[in-house]
Amino acid sequence: MSSTKINWFKYSSPQAFYPLAGKMIPWFVVATVLFTVPGLYFSFFVAPPDYQQGEAYRIMFIHVPAAWMSMFIYMVMAAYAGMGLVFNSRLSSMMASALAPTGAMFTFLALWTGALWGKPMWGAWWVWDARLTSELILLFLYIGFISLQAAIDEPRRAARASAILALVGVVNIPIIYFSVKWWNTLHQGASITVNKAPTMAASMFTAMLLMTFAFWMYTIVVALLRVRCEILERERHTDWVMSNEFAGRSPETRNELG
């Protein structure tokens, strides 16, 4: 039994994680498709129109999962950044920087779809209420994290500086989530919470859950793809990259990459 036990710490080394990530990617691609197809089908054909908004409410099947993912990815990113800071593990900070662009994209998507819905329903593209403003700050935090990392040449220093920024920004996440509770905002309260039944029809809820899992699986796919590039880039001087990945390539390509 003990002989079959996997040593998980092995995969904290970029060298061991690189092939593992490569093997995981196709599975998560399959999972993304398996959630996206029924998710979109439910969103467009199964879920009934809303009693007030008609068909226009369907944008929430993109808006709400995107907003959830924008907060969730930030927490995961900050956790990886913190792990990188504490354990000095290279792979953790690489994972943090691999997640940041996807998180920023979902934040932008949530803001953009919200604006498209807000104009006909509320009567305004944008209002400075607590929910919208704190979500905009989240977008700035992601952009700040990405640009801080890009601004510092030395990878270790870049990882440390951006990790501190990511951890400081965690304060914003509960503010976004509870803003509709703590203050009176134009943005409506949460329809789905952990301690009571969702205030929407079951098929709408199903569509939203499917879309959330689809976004989640997509995030894992792109994060793994991106972290593989990151590993190669940061470890390009090591023997394993040179000998394994580029075995069989011409010396000129190796020199370019090295």
Next chain:
Amino acid sequence: MKSRHKRFAFIVVGLAGLGGAAALVLSAFNDNMVFFFSPTQVFAKEAPEGRSFRLGGLVEKGTLKREDDGLTVHFRVTDNHKNINVTYTGILPDLFKEGQGVVAQGRIGQNGVFQADEVLAKHDENYMPPEVKDALDKGKAAASAAGTTTLISQ
């Protein structure tokens, strides 16, 4: 204590301090974080006087009147305790309806009527198919009817 324990402790203490600071700042800003004032707050003089502010509440049923120009509307905003008359000239959002939430920006004129420059509809967190809404309304009507019959039979 290993250096990674020290770093971990430093992060935990740092985050706790930061969270505390954020909580204090937010509670200090609490009054400025308000997006709108309810009619009760306006009567309690909590809303800024002589300045533009946002008034929020429900559009009272049976108070919506349109003028002949088709653009000017009069309605009453209520929080089921106090209410304020509002006039507005302009295009109303799709969700604007009697009995629905509304946020109007403007100021209170000399005549005590709130002159709105912008009217936003506030949506609630309930989403349901039209049939369910009908069923709910019927159920409510049936329940009140049933209530009366039991009273009579007693």
